[in-house]
Amino acid sequence: MMARTLALVALAALLPATPALAGDVVITVTDLRSTKGVVRACMTTREDIFPKCIKDPTAHRTVVPAAKTVEIRFTGVKPGDYAVALLHDENDNGKADRAMGMMPKEGYGFSHDAPVKMAPPKFKDAVMKLGEGVSRIAIKMRYFL
Template sequence: MRHGSRPILALTLGLPLLGAGPPPLTEVSVVVTGLRNTKGQVLACLTAQPKGFPDCRKDPAAKQAIVPAAATVRINFGPVPAGRYAISLIHDENANRKMDMALIMPKEGYGFSRDAPVTMGPPKFDKAAFDVAGTAVEQTARIRYLL
């Protein structure tokens, strides 16, 4: 009798797992404003890793996009799992796929999700981070220029 109840117990315990499926995904996009011209392109990075912000090369799971520069640019990163994310942006005016510098000052424009302020270097992840869960998320970021 005892032996016969084990399969039923195992089957009952496994039932909640059958319907679990993958976690829901949420669309994330950013509207980029403030470009001083339409030269080049906009480089965008969406990361959930503080160590991968603002440089996506440090996060192999980061979503990246490159779009032509325009007066206003909308970048759709597609669906992502729920979590906390941050976006970094570069107006790559000469289309060389990197931030050009003049000594230690950026020569090209940059921006971050939540319009995170910049003081002596890029903002920390927490200043630019936003939560993603359920409803589609659209951030707005203004490009800034120092030179």
């Protein structure tokens, strides 16, 4: 019996590790001030590009029509540490418009409701650990002006 158990343990050690399964991330976005334009969303594992991951081809990205409440779904997401950045691009011009070159004129949101203090949040403030299966998060859209 002991030899059989040892043989099974040895066999299991030789088998390749089962890769982690990809999952889905469902983001519910609330508190949009209007239904104008679109919501641009990106989700990245890269601290060096966050929160400007909207134009990064390696990030999970999407654009959806604005509504009172918006649901965004990313599929095929490998488990790992991710941060989400949202932009309510009300005039749909593909960029975050600013007043006096600094203050955002359009809505924004981040995973973990990461704080915005004179600058966008840091990756470490917005990061979340995603596993297999479906992960659901909620993000409130914020407006400076």
